[in-house]
Amino acid sequence: MTPEEPIEQPEQQIGEQKLISDRLAKAAQLRSQGIDPYPPRFDRTHTTAEAAELFEKLETASTNEDDHPQTEAIRVAGRIMARRGQGKASFIDLKDGTGSVQIFARQNTMGDEAYAIIDLLDIGDIIGVEGAVIRTRRGEISVAAAEITVLTKSMRPLPDKWGGLQDQEVRFRQRYLDLISNERAMKNALLRSHVVRAMREFMHSRGFVEVETPILVPVAAGAQATPFETHHNQLDRDLFLRIATELYLKKLIVGGIERVFEIGRLFRNEGLDHDHNPEFTTIESYQAYADYNDVMEMVENMVAHIAQETTGSMVLPEIEGVRPEIDLTPPWPRLDLRTEIKERTGIDFVESSDAESLSQAMRERGIHVEEGSAWGRLLDKVISSEVEPNLIEPHFLVDYPVAMSPLAKRKPGSDDIVERFEAFVVGSELCNAFTELNDPVDQRERFEQQERMRSEFDDVEADRLDEDFLVAIEHGMPPTGGLGLGIDRLTMLIAGEDSIREILLFPAMRNI
RNA sequence: GGCGGGCUAGCUCAAUUGGCAGAGCAAGUGACUCUUAAUCACUAGGUUCGGGGUUCGAGUCCCCGGCCCGUCACCA
Secondary structure (H helix, E strand, O other): OOOOOOOOOOOOOOHHHHHHHHHHHHHHHHHHOOOOOOOOOOOOOOOHHHHHHHHHHHHHHOOOOOOOOOOOOEEEEEEEEEEEEEOOEEEEEEEEOOEEEEEEEEHHHHOHHHHHHHHHOOOOOEEEEEEEEEEOOOOOEEEEEEEEEEEEOOOOOOOEOOOEOOOHHHHHHOHHHHHHHOHHHHHHHHHHHHHHHHHHHHHHHOOOEEOOOOOEEOOOOOOOOOOOEEEEOOOOEEEEEOOOOHHHHHHHHHOOOOEEEEEEEEEOOOOOEOOEOOEEEEEEEEEEOOOHHHHHHHHHHHHHHHHHHHHOOOEEOOEOOOEOOEEOOOOOOEEEHHHHHHHHHOOOOOOOOOHHHHHHHHHHOOOOOOOOOOHHHHHHHHHHHHHHHHOOOOEEEEEEEHHHOOOEOEOOOOOOEEEEEEEEEOOEEEEEEEEEOOOHHHHHHHHHHHHHHHHHOOOOOOOOOOHHHHHHHHOOOOOEEEEEEEHHHHHHHHHOOOOHHHOOOOOOOOOO
16 A cells, blocks of 8 residues: 555466456456356256257158258257367367267357357356257267357366366365266266165165164264264263264164164264275164174175166176176175184184283284284284285175174173174175174173273273163163164275275365 | 375476476467367466575475375274
8 A cells, every 4th residue: 555565567367367367258248248157047958968869869760861850959058078169160069967969059050149159158168058959970969059058157277178187186175177077986976876875775675764863972882983072062062973873773773663774974083094084974774683694694685786786787897906806696605703814814812812812923923913902903903904805705704702892792602702794895894793782781891891991901992881872772672683884885896996085075185 | 103106387298417397288369161189370378386405507406394195004
């Protein structure tokens, strides 16, 4: 504001700013001609796929080879992906949700005034086009434009039409650009939706009831993980984001909803990598009067069904450099966990039944030992580093130690083995399931054991005691088989992706 | 958190041993009424991720920081 300050010259804009201001100027020019660059609606009659279909039918029905068939006038809408000027004619590649179609605009068919709008169009703009569908001399099915309507003027340039969008960081942070530019991104997004739909259908067909349970919870129980913390102001109460849906769903089993499931987001305050995101989606299901054998049968059939519905086959194709062909056809082999660990490492977890002897056995075999870990955590390490990576075709690992399974029921006649299984495919865990512990006295002891681990081993991820849940099952929970399955990982498997970030539309990223 | 790789125009990528920061697409102007990575001519476009250092001279070498990727650790 001081007089010495130079007066701002309308500086020549450069780089990205120039690209944007050029487009703003075109929007202003449209307005000056009485054209709204953002009109409220457009009466689309055909998608691009329908337009092509319409024309092909007409062409097939045409008897005369010399005919130049053209449909009645239709209206399509979409985003301009490319344009080729040809003097007083122009070609536009128009893309919508079903595909794309070429727009053929000629000055002498549109008229000078209507054709003038071409000069104000940019790649990325969303337009509506009215005209007959024809085939050009070069054989391209095209909408011969009678009128072009700007539906949304775009202010920023799209990624390069040929090089596309390669930058992974931009692909994840601005997924909309990925969806526009990369077919694979769109394919994965649609697949994810299809997987969830097929899963719901499968569960409903088996008589399961879908419910929603609280995400903000007073106790983050039901799994071994670090929760996110938050606070409710009016209640003046600390709350957590759920780390599992398990305990609420079992309360519903107590209440008499005998088959229940929830598909929902879980939150775990842990690290990020190619198959972990702080928020992710699972299905959990609970079935009264069933045990883990019933659940195993359900899982293999559900996963095979979803693969069949989404890809047309229970056999997933080989993906070069990622995985071999994967046959999901049930039944999947059941492997006894103890036997499998023994065969692969020589470690018998029944013999090495305390943390010290297990650590010793692990060190002898060159397995990394985290000092001060509880026995269950050590064994988990053995499984994840020595067994899991070798399970490429689908397998169930069956019968886990009670020490690492505080919510699972013991096998009849066994003190230290529970009826629990996990499914593995392509070297990673797909689900975790067990016959639910419904003895309230035993359950209370297990929780107390977990609480002791929290203090003794400084294990912040030990499961927590949930008094409300104990009261619930003290009223009597029927024998129940339960399941938790990661939907993002299942989708990764079917999509053949090895990063969860290719499946989550908006993966967690650091602030820039 | 450790180690390794990466970050150059809106996008995709070059840049020799440390020696004038380039191309294609996109953009602007002009030509062109059946093109499809249209073509042709011309124009403009750069804090080389940020900061510091070495040097006559740094995209390039050194140090600090940011973000992304990979890997190990951690974790389902």
